[in-house]
Amino acid sequence: MLVIVGRIGRAHGIKGEIGMIVRTDEPDLRFADGAKLVTTSKPPRTLTVDSSRWHSGRLLVKFVESPDRTAAELLRNLEVQAEIGEDERPEDPEEFYDRELIGLKVRTTTGDEAGEVIDVVHLPSQDLLEIRRPGGNAVLVPLVEELVPEIDLDAKYVTVADRPGLLDPEGAEVVPSEPGDAGR
Template structure:
């Protein structure tokens, strides 16, 4: 099974290193020397990590198949994926793979069924659950304990603490503004 572990950023230096926008909680494992990754593109290709290092808070990776800066620039914005065993779980029990969350039923804290998780959106500040509502529209809910107090993979559901406007954007509170 393939899981997304990063997106290739800009080239670094002249020897073919690239910056990686990390999308995994295990970068040292997924980008270890010798690791094999696959690009998610029209024409998929396999890349082998020759070396990786942290530089100024950014992960830099050198792929064996990328000899220089020109070749590295051709990889920019490609998503890289790692092959993992379908039963593999993150080491931390409070972490989840996206594939484990997609398809979970969504309930409110009072037990009402309100949709299904259809995607996990990764932003620099936090992750979001994309939830398809019964009406067909989708909403984004921050994946934080205050709003998602329970995640039960065994029983295949997630609990969302609904707030005005969270699951029903049209039900949002209107905050009056001062007219000048």
């Protein structure tokens, strides 16, 4: 199964290195020398990692297929995927692959059925679970322990600690921005 592990950023220097926007918790494994990655472009391209290194907090990757800056720039903004075995799991038991979460049933901490996970949205600050609610509406829930206290892959469910407005945006509490703003 192919899993997105990064997005190719801008070229670095003249020898074909690129800055990688990492989308994996295992960059040293996924971008190891010799690793084969597949682009999400049409048609997909296979790229072979020639070398990778950390520089000023950023992962720089050199692909065999990008021998110079010009070739590296042509790869910019492409997402790259790694082949991951169906039964492979991240080393950290608190981490999950997107494919493991999509399709899980969602219930609240009180046991009420709350929908199904239909996607995992990756933002720079945090990940979000996209949940299709009964009735078809979708909501986004931050994937943090306070709001998602339990993920049980064996039982195929996610528990969400519902808060006003989290699973039902219409039920959100309105908080005035300044004293005296209520009722305006």
